[in-house]
Amino acid sequence: MRIAVTGAGGFVGRAVVRELAARGVSDVLLVDRAFAARPSFEALAGDLADPTVFARVGQADAVLHLAALPGAAAEVDPAASRAINLDLPLSLIEAMAGRRLVLASSIAVFGGVLPRHVNDETVPVPASVYGTHKRMVELAFADAVRRGTVSGMALRLPGIVARPRGAGGFGSAFLSDIFHAARAGEPYVVPVAPEATSWLLSARAVARILVDALLSDATDGEAITLPALNIRIGTLVEALGEVGDTSGFTYAEDARRRAVFGSYPPLSTSRAEALGFRADADLDALIAAAFDG
Amino acid sequence: MRIAVTGAGGFVGRAVVRELAARGVSDVLLVDRAFAARPSFEALAGDLADPTVFARVGQADAVLHLAALPGAAAEVDPAASRAINLDLPLSLIEAMAGRRLVLASSIAVFGGVLPRHVNDETVPVPASVYGTHKRMVELAFADAVRRGTVSGMALRLPGIVARPRGAGGFGSAFLSDIFHAARAGEPYVVPVAPEATSWLLSARAVARILVDALLSDATDGEAITLPALNIRIGTLVEALGEVGDTSGFTYAEDARRRAVFGSYPPLSTSRAEALGFRADADLDALIAAAFDG
Numbered sequence: 319m320r321i322a323v324t325g326a327g328g329f330v331g332r333a334v335v336r337e338l339a340a341r342g343v344s345d346v347l348l349v350d351r352a353f354a355a356r357p358s359f360e361a362l363a364g365d366l367a368d369p370t371v372f373a374r375v376g377q378a379d380a381v382l383h384l385a386a387l388p389g390a391a392a393e394v395d396p397a398a399s400r401a402i403n404l405d406l407p408l409s410l411i412e413a414m415a416g417r418r419l420v421l422a423s424s425i426a427v428f429g430g431v432l433p434r435h436v437n438d439e440t441v442p443v444p445a446s447v448y449g450t451h452k453r454m455v456e457l458a459f460a461d462a463v464r465r466g467t468v469s470g471m472a473l474r475l476p477g478i479v480a481r482p483r484g485a486g487g488f489g490s491a492f493l494s495d496i497f498h499a500a501r502a503g504e505p506y507v508v509p510v511a512p513e514a515t516s517w518l519l520s521a522r523a524v525a526r527i528l529v530d531a532l533l534s535d536a537t538d539g540e541a542i543t544l545p546a547l548n549i550r551i552g553t554l555v556e557a558l559g560e561v562g563d564t565s566g567f568t569y570a571e572d573a574r575r576r577a578v579f580g581s582y583p584p585l586s587t588s589r590a591e592a593l594g595f596r597a598d599a600d601l602d603a604l605i606a607a608a609f610d611g
Numbered sequence: 612m613r614i615a616v617t618g619a620g621g622f623v624g625r626a627v628v629r630e631l632a633a634r635g636v637s638d639v640l641l642v643d644r645a646f647a648a649r650p651s652f653e654a655l656a657g658d659l660a661d662p663t664v665f666a667r668v669g670q671a672d673a674v675l676h677l678a679a680l681p682g683a684a685a686e687v688d689p690a691a692s693r694a695i696n697l698d699l700p701l702s703l704i705e706a707m708a709g710r711r712l713v714l715a716s717s718i719a720v721f722g723g724v725l726p727r728h729v730n731d732e733t734v735p736v737p738a739s740v741y742g743t744h745k746r747m748v749e750l751a752f753a754d755a756v757r758r759g760t761v762s763g764m765a766l767r768l769p770g771i772v773a774r775p776r777g778a779g780g781f782g783s784a785f786l787s788d789i790f791h792a793a794r795a796g797e798p799y800v801v802p803v804a805p806e807a808t809s810w811l812l813s814a815r816a817v818a819r820i821l822v823d824a825l826l827s828d829a830t831d832g833e834a835i836t837l838p839a840l841n842i843r844i845g846t847l848v849e850a851l852g853e854v855g856d857t858s859g860f861t862y863a864e865d866a867r868r869r870a871v872f873g874s875y876p877p878l879s880t881s882r883a884e885a886l887g888f889r890a891d892a893d894l895d896a897l898i899a900a901a902f903d904g
Contacts, residue, residue, distance in 0.1 A: 396705075396754075396758070397705065400701065408693065412689075412690065441734045444750065444753075444754065445757065446754075447754060447758070450750050450751060450753070450754040453750055454747040454750055454751065457737065457743050457746055457747055457750075458743060458747065460737075460743070461689075461737065461739075461740060461743040464738065465689070465740070
């Protein structure tokens with residue numbers, strides 16, 4: 319079975335590549351605009367908007383679509399987000415007729431004001447360009463599955479840590495920078511209060527889930543929210559102090575970042591768990607895995 | 612103020628044109644692929660996919676976008692629906708930056724299995740290509756309003772009666788054909804049981820609402836379900852017997868049409884009513900208005 323992974327040169331993509339290699343999967347095509355290091359599988363450097371690149375992806379038996387314009391970048395350029403985060407996945411859904419497609423969606427579909435508890439019945443009300451386009455793609459995918467033209471699933475990713483420093487376009491970058499500053503023993507101004515909470519998943523854990531989804535036979539048109547640890551930021555900083563040095567950390571809350579990335583309620587993900595998808599076991603496991611790769 | 616109406620040659624479009632004329636609105640551009648009769652305003656016959664036609668529409672101060680590929684046609688040609696029912700309105704939302712846009716959405720966004728009562732909190736779960744694309748456009752419009760780039764509203768139309776006989780692409784055509792057969796005194800096989808229920812609105816009533824929305828200053832990003840009469844089909848046939856002849860009517864239920872067009876629960880439309888939008892006063896008023904124009 320021929321597998322293609324888009325966005326394969328990105329942070330989550332590289333973790334997926336490691337997971338595919340660890341499982342002995344061999345017939346893999348990696349696609350991204352560029353690759354920082356020489357990948358372990360056949361790699362095609364090019365833009366998915368290029369029809370020849372797109373056609374190569376569309377020939378695979380199963381595609382994992384990770385490529386996206388991140389949220390902060392989407393907000394300042396809605397037209398680019400439409401092209402990358404909407405039009406491309408819609409064309410991929412059409413191109414993958416009769417085959418398997420796993421789409422990376424996002425908890426950004428839930429928007430700004432969340433209910434007191436989020437579960438599989440929570441209605442997505444996007445409040446960003448990125449979340450809106452992700453939700454639109456979820457609806458189009460659900461309709462394609464209803465019509466029986468494609469199999470697979472759309473998975474809503476929470477915050478993934480620890481992204482490399484200076485990862486562009488992510489307003490949530492501080493959630494990863496906390497890890498890097500602690501490991502380096504550097505001073506760091508945490509832009510949310512210790513009481514802030516975020517849903518976090520390590521790259522290793524999300525890669526395991528994405529590859530499970532890609533290799534399974536399960537199909538569900540309705541988007542699936544992935545499990546995550548619901549982490550209090552102050553608790554994270556304390557735990558990082560055990561493995562690194564957070565003595566130079568201070569807190570200076572930015573209201574918008576607290577609202578968007580630090581106000582997550584308890585989360586239930588029964589549908590994901592029924593499919594065998596698991597978050598990191600606990601905070602220590604998350605921290606260990608976050609520095610992996 | 613320059614107004615443009617797309618789909619102006621269609622059934623709802625012609626009712627809107629009559630309403631605009633009755634209100635003395637003068638600076639109007641009508642656009643459709645073709646016009647059956649000479650319209651009372653400047654008319655541009657052409658396809659909105661043609662950039663010159665699209666640009667003319669996008670220059671107006673306020674646009675009422677009615678043009679669509681109907682549901683049954685969308686279901687057999689999802690790619691055409693994507694072009695007409697998704698890509699075009701998305702481009703129109705972008706083109707109308709800084710100005711006013713009223714979009715015709717549809718109760719098709721609610722999909723197949725409705726709750727026991729539908730109100731403004733009911734979550735749309737589309738179950739058709741048409742309903743999916745309409746819902747996607749609602750989300751994109753809500754996001755554009757959130758960003759402050761466009762004003763206006765998206766209105767969900769119920770079944771509009773009485774469409775001309777043989778109106779193409781509408782699975783709901785029987786709801787209009789009942790009227791025509793009764794008026795002509797012809798035999799008719801009603802494809803749902805007398806107990807079936809549908810939300811109906813006359814073309815005159817919907818035109819009044821659409822023109823109100825176009826000429827008002829109100830903006831709401833969240834799509835608004837329009838009021839309608841919740842009509843039992845057997846009651847409709849009896850009432851039509853008073854003004855026409857339904858002695859040749861028989862019933863032979865088609866399960867799919869009953870499910871999609873004849874199983875509507877009670878409807879509450881508080882948000883629409885707060886904006887002054889009104890359904891036909893009663894069944895007799897609906898029947899009288901249904902034969903108007």
